């Protein structure tokens with residue numbers, strides 16, 4: 001009998017959490033909640049953290065007793081790192097994640113592509129870091145536990161039913177200590193691809209499910225090989241297949257390979273099928289170290305989404321809202337974007353600063369983003385695992401040509417996870433800057449800056465500036481704000497009415513050396529903002545709490561703080577920006 005390397009456990013031990021049962025009367029929890037989040041996966045935890053950052057409490061209901069087990073997401077994009085940093089858990093990702101910047105593709109053993117993702121000295125984060133999903137979730141959980149006064153996680157608490165009414169949602173849950181019901185004003189459904197809430201509400205995901213199957217194998221192997229994405233098309237070790245290889249932290253390697261037509265998936269994951277294929281791949285790669293399998297699973301690509309992510313007081317996020325093929329690495333990453341977009345809007349609504357209609361923009365912006373993610377993910381999937389003879393023929397043609405014609409290699413360049421722009425968002429305001437720089441709806445480019453304060457100067461990044469409500473950057477020569485931007489407290493609108501500040505922070509940006517009296521100033525000490533942003537002296541740039549650009553005005557003397565505050569307030573109250581008459 002042939003012997004194979006022995007299975008070993010992941011180099012990670014999950015903590016197991018006990019169930020709790022609240023005080024109930026007649027099976028209904030006495031205390032009603034403002035926000036309940038169903039699902040303590042990465043998206044549920046990130047949403048809870050985003051709400052907590054705004055001072056909004058939530059309860060997370062999680063069916064399991066620990067963070068996830070097994071092989072799932074590993075590639076975390078730069079945009080997700082920016083968001084996670086803002087949520088206060090960036091240090092954990094920096095400490096554990098393996099950064100990488102590019103990769104190589106081979107066809108029949110010959111290198112046909114070497115790609116690099118955008119990376120320059122301006123960046124605070126690598127374009128991508130690899131980190132196993134159990135570590136991702138543990139890092140988020142550490143962040144959640146630091147907010148125990150605002151976030152309550154109820155482990156081993158599975159949602160089993162949902163009833164909706166105008167005031168909120170009633171959930172039925174089961175725990176090892178018995179079932180009960182609870183009421184919440186708002187429900188975030190982040191309960192994953194098989195969402196009980198989606199099923200319970202009779203909603204269906206729409207789109208395409210691919211037939212092709214991938215075997216996912218995690219192995220433990222010490223190798224000095226650097227972290228990069230390796231793709232082998234029709235490799236000598238596994239002819240006719242596509243094989244992907246990624247390095248993860250802790251000497252874990254992810255190997256994904258496509259099953260050939262007609263292969264039985266259940267048979268294909270048996271050790272006598274898997275181990276020889278892994279060994280022949282490692283032989284082909286020239287890896288000679290001993291290795292052990294940790295996990296073997298099957299993956300089938302889906303490109304599916306709900307039509308809308310808001311259904312009254314229920315908001316869908318992450319895999320509960322959409323399933324994106326893993327080949328574009330946009331499943332977890334798009335879920336983090338959902339959490340970022342949803343948490344500031346829901347926070348504003350719960351705190352009475354915005355009308356519930358604002359949540360419609362969560363749905364429209366993120367549904368549009370999913371369609372963009374799906375178009376990338378679908379192209380990658382069709383290239384990695386051609387769904388028909390025609391796709392297979394086209395792929396072979398492109399790969400064969402790429403061997404001899406380097407100019408065609410861009411056709412096989414995997415589209416990496418660039419931030420999505422909300423170009424058609426109803427929240428996008430006036431744009432008086434022309435076509436240069438980030439237009440309303442886009443994410444700000446990264447840039448190192450110096451923060452000048454009474455406590456001394458320190459290095460910061462442009463991406464650190466989001467997250468504190470709405471922020472208006474006023475571009476000055478020396479950090480001294482025009483008078484119109486200096487009032488504090490309340491503002492007076494054009495009609496004379498007093499209006500509350502819409503959590504609008506004003507940030508003086510100094511394009512030249514700051515005036516000795518100027519404090520709390522962002523100094524563009526590397527003189528890049530005029531080029532990167534198209535920023536001119538006296539201009540105003542407004543960003544949303546999630547860092548997307550909202551509006552760009554030319555003249556800070558004309559668009560005062562009061563006018564911008566009024567504009568945001570009315571936008572939040574009515575979400576009808578075109579109906580607002582903003583006059584100087």
Ligand SMILES: Cc1cc2nc3c(=O)[nH]c(=O)nc-3n(C[C@H](O)[C@H](O)[C@H](O)COP(=O)(O)OP(=O)(O)OC[C@H]3O[C@@H](n4cnc5c(N)ncnc54)[C@H](O)[C@@H]3O)c2cc1C
Pocket residue numbers: 038039040041042043044061062063064071072073074075076133157158159160190191192193194195196197216299317318319320326329330331332333334335
């Ligand atoms: C093999 C594989 C590789 C992947 N690689 C990548 C990658 O590299 N990059 C990437 O971006 N994405 C990747 N993904 C996708 C990524 O794993 C998911 O998109 C991500 O986990 C979605 O997070 P989520 O929080 O929405 O859902 P989940 O992670 O599924 O979390 C949902 C949570 O809800 C809980 N739950 C379920 N039902 C209930 C209920 N009734 N009541 C209470 N709780 C409930 C579950 O226990 C779970 O904890 C990969 C996926 C797979 C399978």
